[in-house]
Amino acid sequence: MKAYVLGEFEREQPLYDAARALRAHGHESLDIHSPYPLHEADHALGLKRSTVPIVALVGGLAGAITGYLLQWYTVGHDWPLNVGNRPPHSAPAFIPVTFELGVLFASLAIFVGLLAGYFGFPRTHHPVFEVEAFRSASIDGLWLSAEVEGKDAEPVAQELRRFGARNVSIVPEAK
Amino acid sequence: MSTAEKTIQDAHALEGAPVLVGRPDDRALTESLLSPVLGPTRKGWLLLLFALLGGVGFWTLSLVTTLFVGIGAWGNNIPVAWAFDITNFVWWIGIGHAGTLISAILLLFQQKWRTSINRFAEAMTLFAVAMAGVYPVIHLGRPWLFWWLIPYPSTNLIWPNFKSALPWDVFAISTYATVSFLFWYLGLIPDLATLRDAAKTRGRRIVYGIMSFGWRGSARHWRHYRIGYLLLAGLSTPLVVSVHTIVSFDFAISQLPGWHTTIFPPYFVAGAIFSGFAMVLTLMIPARRLLGYQHVVTERHLDNMAKVILATGLMVFYGYMMEWFMAWYSGSASEAFAFLNRFQGPYRGIFIAQMFCNVVAPQILWFPSMRRNEYVLFLVAILVNVGMWAERFVIIAVSLHRDFIPSSWGMYYPTWVDWGLFLGSICMFGVLFLLFLRFLPAIPLFEVKELRRELEHYGDNAHPGSEEEG
Numbered sequence: 001m002k003a004y005v006l007g008e009f010e011r012e013q014p015l016y017d018a019a020r021a022l023r024a025h026g027h028e029s030l031d032i033h034s035p036y037p038l039h040e041a042d043h044a045l046g047l048k049r050s051t052v053p054i055v056a057l058v059g060g061l062a063g064a065i066t067g068y069l070l071q072w073y074t075v076g077h078d079w080p081l082n083v084g085n086r087p088p089h090s091a092p093a094f095i096p097v098t099f100e101l102g103v104l105f106a107s108l109a110i111f112v113g114l115l116a117g118y119f120g121f122p123r124t125h126h127p128v129f130e131v132e133a134f135r136s137a138s139i140d141g142l143w144l145s146a147e148v149e150g151k152d153a154e155p156v157a158q159e160l161r162r163f164g165a166r167n168v169s170i171v172p173e174a175k
Numbered sequence: 176m177s178t179a180e181k182t183i184q185d186a187h188a189l190e191g192a193p194v195l196v197g198r199p200d201d202r203a204l205t206e207s208l209l210s211p212v213l214g215p216t217r218k219g220w221l222l223l224l225f226a227l228l229g230g231v232g233f234w235t236l237s238l239v240t241t242l243f244v245g246i247g248a249w250g251n252n253i254p255v256a257w258a259f260d261i262t263n264f265v266w267w268i269g270i271g272h273a274g275t276l277i278s279a280i281l282l283l284f285q286q287k288w289r290t291s292i293n294r295f296a297e298a299m300t301l302f303a304v305a306m307a308g309v310y311p312v313i314h315l316g317r318p319w320l321f322w323w324l325i326p327y328p329s330t331n332l333i334w335p336n337f338k339s340a341l342p343w344d345v346f347a348i349s350t351y352a353t354v355s356f357l358f359w360y361l362g363l364i365p366d367l368a369t370l371r372d373a374a375k376t377r378g379r380r381i382v383y384g385i386m387s388f389g390w391r392g393s394a395r396h397w398r399h400y401r402i403g404y405l406l407l408a409g410l411s412t413p414l415v416v417s418v419h420t421i422v423s424f425d426f427a428i429s430q431l432p433g434w435h436t437t438i439f440p441p442y443f444v445a446g447a448i449f450s451g452f453a454m455v456l457t458l459m460i461p462a463r464r465l466l467g468y469q470h471v472v473t474e475r476h477l478d479n480m481a482k483v484i485l486a487t488g489l490m491v492f493y494g495y496m497m498e499w500f501m502a503w504y505s506g507s508a509s510e511a512f513a514f515l516n517r518f519q520g521p522y523r524g525i526f527i528a529q530m531f532c533n534v535v536a537p538q539i540l541w542f543p544s545m546r547r548n549e550y551v552l553f554l555v556a557i558l559v560n561v562g563m564w565a566e567r568f569v570i571i572a573v574s575l576h577r578d579f580i581p582s583s584w585g586m587y588y589p590t591w592v593d594w595g596l597f598l599g600s601i602c603m604f605g606v607l608f609l610l611f612l613r614f615l616p617a618i619p620l621f622e623v624k625e626l627r628r629e630l631e632h633y634g635d636n637a638h639p640g641s642e643e644e645g
Contacts, residue, residue: 032394036625037401041394050402074326074334083338096343096421103414104350110403111357118399121388128391135372137392140201
């Protein structure tokens with residue numbers, strides 16, 4: 001059975017030290033929870049560069065291509081529309097819609113990609129929410145959470161206390 | 176550190192007011208910034224809400240009249256086929272642009288002072304775009320057929336004409352509204368989680384819990400979040416420029432004297448930012464007082480916004496001068512007449528108001544003491560709002576009422592429906608804004624906390640750039 005071990009830290013440095021120590025013991029399923037982004041947390045957890053820009057690029061290209069093809073097909077090919085004797089396929093006039101759809105698709109890709117893809121949202125029930133004190137994670141608290149095997153839970157909790165964590169709690173995942 | 180950075184630091188050191196008064200801890204910040212949301216309903220708020228709802232009634236009545244009677248209920252005619260409706264549309268869209276500028280462009284430029292006002296300005300953008308979107312739709316004449324603008328394979332067997340600026344507008348405005356909403360909501364998610372955790376009642380915890388999708392401040396999420404947010408800002412920046420450019424194409428691509436100029440796109444964008452900052456100030460000056468946000472929205476913010484108004488005001492004035500110059504230099508009699516008609520024609524009063532409000536009034540902001548005086552700033556902001564509305568009216572209706580052939584000249588007089596749609600939309604905007612101030616965090620909590628941490632580590636005048644990854 002898996003369990004979550006949570007601990008709240010007063011200051012940033014012990015938090016990073018604790019994260020590094022746990023990783024040194026082979027616990028990789030760690031997470032840091034804070035009210036605002038902490039750049040150092042990425043290093044402490046050994047996180048790699050985000051791949052969101054690729055998602056945005058793909059979305060943007062897909063949008064721009066859709067926009068251009070849509071205009072070419074509708075007024076250039078399917079029903080060639082003669083307005084002021086301009087050619088049915090007039091590339092310069094297609095730029096605004098191509099650009100707008102590129103931006104629209106890229107933005108949607110980022111938003112939906114972040115929430116559904118990267119974050120796995122909506123997920124309003126998560127083991128960390130079982131701890132009432134965890135409410136401070138979005139207000140002023142710095143929390144470390146570790147997903148470990150049930151038998152490792154107690155030693156990990158001890159380790160967190162050693163680094164000065166308060167409110168150390170163990171949440172069994174399956175209730 | 177490069178010399179350029181050093182200069183920037185020195186320039187900051189010369190400015191007195193801080194971007195954040197004191198160094199309140201995170202819990203104190205949360206409490207003070209959420210007090211308008213979590214505290215009891217204030218009497219003044221309710222009173223203002225009901226007063227504005229009265230105006231919304233007037234707006235609804237005008238809308239219903241337009242739907243049942245048709246465009247004939249307005250003062251529009253031939254030659255003045257575009258009047259209050261399109262004036263209001265361009266005015267509202269322009270106002271929206273400052274929100275995107277503050278939240279996106281200033282983010283990319285790493286302007287720390289944007290932090291506490293960006294949520295507020297983005298909300299203004301959303302509501303302004305919502306108000307703007309109403310006009311082109313009701314102006315269709317048969318607004319229930321608005322979906323003919325969307326290219327889908329229908330039994331009509333015909334597609335929108337993508338060589339006209341008007342379908343571009345459809346795409347620009349709908350993209351702008353969507354992206355503004357996504358950007359705003361993405362920024363809100365961590366703060367909605369804070370609200371969920373700070374709320375005392377179960378109902379609120381559930382509602383804000385659902386709205387925040389289960390945000391738990393995870394470092395694994397923040398890492399993607401930061402990049403996604405930055406990318407959205409990067410996308411919004413060219414978007415905002417493109418939207419008002421496309422709006423100006425509605426005019427510039429036609430051949431009407433007074434519309435047919437190449438200066439329109441940049442001049443419209445500058446005007447949009449000019450009017451939008453004026454609207455941010457109009458809303459922010461009372462709101463920061465009433466809601467007790469003076470420690471996060473300081474004199475520094477007002478001063479900076481005043482400077483943007485001054486700068487964009489001068490750009491707009493340059494646009495005016497270019498228009499006059501081209502009217503003369505083109506040698507086109509119709510073009511020259513269109514501009515003389517603005518000075519001397521029947522609508523010259525509106526033109527004079529435009530010049531006074533947009534060109535003369537902002538010049539007082541050259542004086543630092545005036546930029547920090549809330550009353551002067553508020554007055555200038557109101558005048559700029561009026562002036563920019565007048566500018567759009569002068570461009571649109573005044574250019575139309577006398578074009579090429581004197582036999583087809585006419586006059587435009589607004590009806591009560593026109594006034595209802597205009598003034599009522601301001602009330603509706605106000606209602607939306609009041610609801611926003613009551614139910615959502617108007618100051619971005621997580622960004623202010625991040626700013627506080629940054630200021631603690633690096634001081635008020637430090638350059639945050641070194642910490643940011645490439």
